[in-house]
Amino acid sequence: MKVSACAVCGGPSTSVIALPQLPLTGLYLRPGHSAPATTAADQELLLCDGCGHAQLGRALPPEILYAGDYTFRTAASHCAQSGTAFFTDFLERVAPGRRFRHAVDIGCNDLHLLRQIGGRVGARTGIDPVWADAPPPVEPGVVVLGATVEAVDLTALEGGPVDLVLCRHTLEHVPDPRAVIRQALDAVAADGLLVFEVPGFDRLLGRLRFDQIFHHHLQYFSRASLFRLLAECGGEYVASVEHPQHWGAILIAFRRASGESPAAPSAPVVTRAGVLARYAQFRRLAEATGELLTAATLPVAGYGAAQLLPNLAYHLGGLGAMEVVLDDDESKDGWRYANLPLTVRHPSNVPGWRDGTVVITALDNATPILRRLLGDQPRDTLLPLSYI
Template identity: 25%
Template sequence: MICRLCGRAELESVVDLGATPPCERFLTAGQLDDPEPTYPLHLRVCRHCLLAQLPPLITPEDTFTEYAYFSSFSSSWVEHARRFVADATARIRPKFVVEVASNDGYLLQHVDARCLGIEPSVNVGAAAREKGVPTLTAFLDKETGAKVRDEHGPADLVVANNVYAHIPDIHGFTTGLRELVADDGWVSIEVQHLLSLVGQNQYDTIYHEHFQYYTVESARRALAAGGLYLVDVERLPTHGGSVRLWARPFEAEPTAAVAQVLAEEQSAGLHDMSGYQGFARRVEQVRLDLLRFLLDAKAAGRTVVGYGAPGKGNTLLNHCGIRPDILPYTVDRNPYKHGRFTPGTRIPVLAPERIAEDRPDYVLVLPWNLRAELVRQLSYVGEWGGRLVFPIPTLEEVRP
């Protein structure tokens, strides 16, 4: 394995989570007797350019041609997108906005200017077009970016939220962004911050869809390799701690915020290898604590069910070896997943109404990053004395 950003063979192990199926490959009842392919989930960091990465064992086409994730099923995420559009419009006043990996139109539906989504998943892009959001079904690379620019003109604002980690060809994707954006335009990228992932034990966000994990320093290097220059950064609470990177197609003096975040990363040891020491041990503790809780609850005759069926949840379930004998089902608001089974662990995914019917003692919240939203949504669990359980960053019981 060589680094996909700098091409060096100087990769050092951070944490090895074994082998798991792709996290969004939910099974139908008819597939339960079929074999499931699994792939190593081993995070490494390049000592030279600092990019944290997984080996590219599956392709984006394997995952995103038909996709199980629809952004609009998270009301807090839709509101996050609405606020971003309002702020970006006030900052830039764009006449043409392009979003890459635009999903079901959750963001572009708020844009008043001319806009275009580029979404590789056929089923998700169709949902966006039903909302009236113009959407091209394609993966972004240099050629796609150039074609869109030729047909629609350069974009004043290019948005790439929660996709920069999902592409193994960093150079091709970044040059595609450069092709899309006007020479005086802006590129906005949101991506989970490796500083939060390591510091808050967020190891369940390591899965095969995420080919790499960024510090601001490694993102700065990746952008520069494609002809974009980091000029500003914002810290965000989304996904347990993300960064919004603002880049332009010309060199400019970065803001003080860039220097501040880089200093925090360096202080945490993420500009060398020291900051990763002990991470694998903390990951193992999360696993042990969750298994101990589930086994103790079962021994005491208490019922535990899951809430949510996110990709991160499938990393956690597979790493911990959790099966239907100790977690009989989970629920999800996305009807696409109803009647299906989680990859690897084969846990049934049901409609959310099942929780009120069964009145379990505990609800294990798998999308812990939506904590505030879900504590409100699940407040009714407290009516029968039930509790919510959050496994990350450390196991915590909450009475809603």
């Protein structure tokens, strides 16, 4: 599906960066499994010059996005776990000591967030289409609905009226975020609170992380575009914070408009010239990293079997002589990428990996990987793009 209208203000959204045959990410192949038919597709990043909101120009169908062995579970990701802790800390700062009657988590994944807030909530409901065709995890006191939020009547849930709506890293996957926010505001109780978190486009630009533009994320919210969207949907700003180490995430608490809260703080609108300038810097860094990979001391191994590694390889122009990606998760040993000639191996199964060049391939976990490598002391260590 091609897109031309801005998802925030409805104005024209036009191409700013072309991404021909951008690889699909998160497609792992377990031993004996074969690659899906589609592993890459043409894509482009659009920008609205009116409100500065960025979004993808094409929305791929779910049967392509989630083909093969697509996998992500919050509790299995160190980065996601720390992000959840940051989120619950923000909730406590916004509503200190408050006990809620019924919380709904839009995009509940493996219920990790709902488990963390169990002590301060009566009823809990999780909504996520990943459980439409699979048995959901069982958690006492939690009802799981395997559906998109758009298909659920939030006013008729088993747990009763909703006074807390949570949504972490889900709104960016939605083609019509305006409809989801309005649906949540219409359903929440008069004294209810909504807390949303999305990856921040401001931080993506600042850190030159254009490898974080991928098919699954349809929307790229800046602080300015997110604040505008909430206000136009009838939301009233309560508080916000940025989590710079976790996708530059923007966390925002809001409620139904009452006129009692201050307006959202002002934020600069992203401009086309600004995006192009940062992308040109990114391209120079990517080309320099690609040259270092080409001349790297052999053997070359990656460290960190990240979902976004195919995107990183795309922007670097390949991964040189790399054939193996090391990962501390033993359950991934022997996995392959559907669109890269790489095998995932546990370090204990790769003798001599310290003798050459180790490339940090999970950029969002660069800090813990660097700590590990400082102890292991490989001959050379390469951190692509040089941002932590």
